[in-house]
Amino acid sequence: MDVQALYQEKLMTIEEAVGYVKNDSNVILGMSVAMPPGLITGLSRRIESGDLDKIYLYYMHGSQTLQNTLLKEALQEVVCPRPMFMSAFDRHAIPQDHQGWMQFVPATFHQVGRLLTEHIDPECFMVTVSPMDQHGYFSLGTNADYGATVIRKAKRIIVEVNHHMPRTFGECSVHISEIDHIVEHDKPLMSASPAMPSDVDLAIARQISEMIKDGDTLQMGVGGVPNAVLGELTQHQDLGLHTELFSPAMVDLIKSGVINGHRKSVMPYKHVFTLAIGDEAMYRFMDNNPAIVGYPAAWVNHPNVIRKNRNMISVNAALEVDLTGQINAEQINGHPFSGTGGQLDFVRGAYASENGRSVIALHSTAKNQSVSKIVPRIQGGVVTDPRMDTHFIVTEFGAVNMKGLSISQRAKALIELAHPKFRDELRFEAQKLGNI
Structure with a gap:
């Protein structure tokens, strides 16, 4: 197979590629950094021309380009x-009087690839990839996530080649024979640098860092606290x-040798991930890095994979915790x-690990201390982590291990994790609910 000749055969303009999107079809977009800006913009232009009546977009974690194009209010009747x-890009795209336009699909992360390939009809998948190598392989780079599953099962695969996308290893390689159409569009990747941790972030992070022992295997979620925890592990x-x-x-922890994977149970010496969001320096570090x-x-x-790592510790964030331990x-x-x-995936997988620990971290308050994040009952309307799965909960006021505690013990312990200005109110509400 002459891969260069095949590349030229499949190479086309963005306008030609998006012309293959069928009316009334399910279009799956690569996630976050892998969301292809050229193809998204081209598809938006095609819709604005009146060439499509309806498409259904499936994806996780949108981008600025998506917000500015396919999520425009003017396209609500079609997209x-x-x-x-x-x-934030998705939330900001929703007009206040059209909350139902964004049709959120609940899904735990380890099941998303299966949902997109078995429970919906994946007509077209569009994703950003690294340039092809001499053997005919592209790389999904920052985003194996559901992309590595969908790219082998969708009916039509359109890739956007971007020289900024790092080449990574694992299960990120995709051969040109698996690709239908290729476009080229170089643009700097989505960038997200961690903000400086607040005093509250640091107070929480110091407690969590004391729970982490030499030789532990880590999962760190999104947000200021997980980043602050990593900063405490030098x-x-x-x-x-x-x-x-x-x-x-x-x-930095990999470069300094703190993270080396020497004691890992699953894939020792390898730094395993499923998606990456960072800055240009991080993408350069990832590029062609075999570790x-x-x-x-x-x-x-998958919890059954996570649990195979001995001494697994997961750290994730929450919006609110009720007095029974629901997250x-x-x-x-x-x-x-x-x-x-993937929060519940790791909450369950980490606790099931030998000597594993699952940590949910949150500030005790929000909105300039006007709102307590420890609440009598969940206000948001959904439970991400059931109370029987919750392990450690940490705020700036302390940490509590929820395992083995009665409802009354939980309520009393969580009230002590709340900001002092809300504790009396929480005790009153807990008594009304019969929790204490």
């Missing part, structure tokens, strides 16, 4: 977004990574804020 995890030794998200704060391996979320996030990490006032993601 039906069905995200499985929402970002004196640890022989840590491993089996994580949903690969982030910039992990790079960094991406695998589908169906494997990385809401995805809705505010009944409206989707993010999504289930």
